[in-house]
Amino acid sequence: MHSVSLDPDEDESEAHSFAMLQTYLSSLGDAEQAEFYDTTLPTIVDYAMKLKTLKPTERSLCYSLQQQCGAVSVSRGFGAALLACGFLSCFPKRTPKTHPTLRDCNFAPFFSRLHK
Numbered sequence: 001m002h003s004v005s006l007d008p009d010e011d012e013s014e015a016h017s018f019a020m021l022q023t024y025l026s027s028l029g030d031a032e033q034a035e036f037y038d039t040t041l042p043t044i045v046d047y048a049m050k051l052k053t054l055k056p057t058e059r060s061l062c063y064s065l066q067q068q069c070g071a072v073s074v075s076r077g078f079g080a081a082l083l084a085c086g087f088l089s090c091f092p093k094r095t096p097k098t099h100p101t102l103r104d105c106n107f108a109p110f111f112s113r114l115h116k
Contacts, residue, residue: 017108020113044084047083051078055078
């Protein structure tokens with residue numbers, strides 16, 4: 001699980017981020033670990049794999065820009081698929097160099113800050 005950078009100069013590995021997630025998960029009790037690995041993680045993976053089939057077909061999604069009014073509604077399943085892909089860091093990694101106005105939506109930076 002990790003995202004790929006579009007910046008050829010980007011060499012920062014996200015392995016540390018996922019190591020922190022692993023450390024956090026290993027600090028959980030046996031029942032919580034079993035719940036995560038047996039139920040939660042497989043559900044996350046299932047939703048991530050369904051992203052293409054759950055995306056809206058009637059219109060494309062646009063980025064929400066600052067200072068622009070607008071609203072968009074998506075199905076709960078598609079929202080869950082987007083979150084699942086972010087959790088698994090499936091989206092291309094965004095850096096200030098490659099996307100100066102868009103933030104990285106993968107969870108890897110969040111995982112690197114997990115503590116007991």
